[in-house]
Amino acid sequence: DARVTQTPRHKVTEMGQEVTMRCQPILGHNTVFWYRQTMMQGLELLAYFRNRAPLDDSGMPKDRFSAEMPDATLATLKIQPSEPRDSAVYFCASGPPGGYGYTFGSGTRLTVV
Amino acid sequence: AQTVTQSQPEMSVQEAETVTLSCTYDTSESDYYLFWYKQPPSRQMILVIRQEAYKQQNATENRFSVNFQKAAKSFSLKISDSQLGDAAMYFCARSRATGNKLTFGGGTRVLVKP
Numbered sequence: 301d302a303r304v305t306q307t308p309r310h311k312v313t314e315m316g317q318e319v320t321m322r323c324q325p326i327l328g329h330n331t332v333f334w335y336r337q338t339m340m341q342g343l344e345l346l347a348y349f350r351n352r353a354p355l356d357d358s359g360m361p362k363d364r365f366s367a368e369m370p371d372a373t374l375a376t377l378k379i380q381p382s383e384p385r386d387s388a389v390y391f392c393a394s395g396p397p398g399g400y401g402y403t404f405g406s407g408t409r410l411t412v413v
Numbered sequence: 414a415q416t417v418t419q420s421q422p423e424m425s426v427q428e429a430e431t432v433t434l435s436c437t438y439d440t441s442e443s444d445y446y447l448f449w450y451k452q453p454p455s456r457q458m459i460l461v462i463r464q465e466a467y468k469q470q471n472a473t474e475n476r477f478s479v480n481f482q483k484a485a486k487s488f489s490l491k492i493s494d495s496q497l498g499d500a501a502m503y504f505c506a507r508s509r510a511t512g513n514k515l516t517f518g519g520g521t522r523v524l525v526k527p
Binding site: 335345389391393400401404406407409 | 446448450455456457458459460463465504508510514515516517518519520
């Protein structure tokens with residue numbers, strides 16, 4: 301089965317450090333999402349791309365978060381500087397052209413201490 | 414804001430029995446898509462079932478079926494013949510159109526008793 305690959309699976313970092321999370325969408329999928337999951341807020345959309353162009357990043361704190369798609373096989377989410385409140389599971393998901401229902405990666409569990 | 418509401422934080426079911434999870438949503442659109450995702454302890458988000466709002470027929474996937482009531486903006490999930498492997502968090506979600514972002518409900522935890 302095709303899968304969305306996220307790395308790293310776990311990350312523990314100190315406050316103030318830069319964190320980069322990576323996502324390899326399913327080959328041929330042209331829509332990529334970044335979601336954050338916390339106990340308090342549930343699943344929140346941070347950003348999403350179609351054909352590598354950002355469509356909506358209104359859910360992302362702009363001062364410290366950035367999301368990019370350097371090419372069709374890689375999406376990145378960067379936090380600089382990281383803060384304890386950024387501790388969460390970050391999911392990447394991708395979807396095919398004209399399709400609906402997306403495939404999620406296994407997530408990156410981020411802990412900022 | 415377009416919201417999705419799951420009013421049951423937790424549901425318990427006996428193995429082999431049936432459980433129904435409720436979901437309501439808010440929308441002003443006539444065409445949209447609805448989903449149920451399962452998240453087991455492994456945290457992987459797994460698509461269980463999906464429904465196009467323009468289709469009147471309720472979607473079914475093996476032991477999973479939905480009751481879609483468009484006028485009531487309700488989209489419940491029925492799990493029949495519950496199995497231990499069904500124990501997980503279940504999230505209802507909605508998107509406005511194909512390729513559009515998903516808005517999730519708060520989730521319902523399903524416990525399956527042997």
